[in-house]
Amino acid sequence: MTATVEDTFQRPVGELLRGWRERRRLSQLDLANQVSVSTRHVSFVETGRSKPSREMVLRLAEHLDVPLRDRNQLLLAGGYAPIYSETSLHSPAMLAIRSALRRLLKGHEPYPALVVDRWWNLVEANAGIALFTEDVAPQLLTAPINVLRLTLHPDGLASRIINLAEIRANVLTSLQRQITSTADPDLQDLYDELRGYSGPPGPDQPGAAEVVVPMKLRHGKHELSLLTTIATFGTPLDVTVSELMIEQFFPADDATANYLRGL
Template sequence: MGSVPETFGDLLRRWRRSRNLSQLELALRAGVSARHVSFVETGRTVPSSAMVLLLAEHLAVPLGDRNRLLVAAGHAPAFRHSAGEEPSFGRVRDALSRILRAHEPFPAAAVDRRWNIVLANSGLAVFLDGVAEELLRPPVNMMRLGLHPRGLAARIRNLDEVRAHLLPRLARQADNSGDPELAALHAEMVSYGSDAPAPAPDPADIALTIRLDHAGAELRLLSTVTTFGAAFGVALDDIAVEAYLPADDETARMFRIAGEDAAGAGPSGWSSL
């Protein structure tokens, strides 16, 4: 027998609980009564599309999942799914390319919600030395590239610290989205580690520092993430820019030398946006 599809109330309840909110807290945020939220969750009231979007906004639900909420409530999706449906997406891609190029000679990549690289600049080549060929077949997954034993992990000197930073973030993404592919990715990444306790983060650190072996030297890179708060389409809402900046002058110098050698190289697309 097949599984019973989740109702709108089921989905809303799961999102509310994932945000650690009671029905009353959600109602106060959305400016509606707790009784109305209760009736919506139990199926006694069918919400309008406007109410679905209002509740989803206050639960910070990703655009793709807002479409699923709308459909479950009997309404049409409100957000475009693919880049090809958006007349202006060519300009979005150009803007992403400009952002990535602006980070050169330092590494940067645009990744989707499942950590697949959709666009990268020439600086990311420093991460690819010695990486197993199968990890470079499209779609290249940034999380797998970093933590797989045959990937970048073999060159990361503070791997336990990097894992302690990335794995909880990936776990939160999987829990918040309910995406089985993210859950599977998290389980895979956990399997590559040891049972040793993770090091406690230094409260003085403002960003993750990655210590990377490269060409007989150590590169020290600060990891940063940029997301797009004004996204109106599902494709762009799912994209983040992972950028890496030098944490010391010597690392900056080495990248600038490498950048001069590779002058003229532009962003590279491993898969299509």
């Protein structure tokens, strides 16, 4: 059964911290050494015998690399107020972030680039994204547009991805790592959905000699080859900003570059 946010809030802060420690595959001794406290203190916090201070909760969360959204949940479970804001991208306070993102996306044209949130829902995109949205089922383009669903759904981009088995394996592997890192039940639901999509038979892993796996995409009579990179904001202090991911696609060969520039 998938845990809900309410379940998380009802669980003691020590139990939540133990879950994050185990998720990071650290022993109590490892964590104690990192935070410069005794192993006994870590044990007492996790079992509820000792109530951690607000500062201790934050120190442990930092060393466990807990996402900002979940640090707020740890603080609430410990009886403290959250300290990280969660600001809508449409608020005036986010004008600088929105402007920076749009400049970045525009500057990447004619190649596709997009911005997604923690759950891979589309936030912003440049004109190059039309390369991926042509001829897909209308329901996949209804907000919120989930780019992983758009990519792997049989009625989406999957029908034009030549090396679909490889791309599917890479997407699922990356998403599984994200689930391990965040323990997000919504991402787990998305993973289960994507795994259920039918796909062509064939190898699901790249060859040993591959450095990166390009997406080989059919566009009209042309076969395109695209590499992708993902970037995030450095040292964010807002939940929304911390969860934004900027995905940029680059041509993997001259033929693809020339074709995209000519569109």
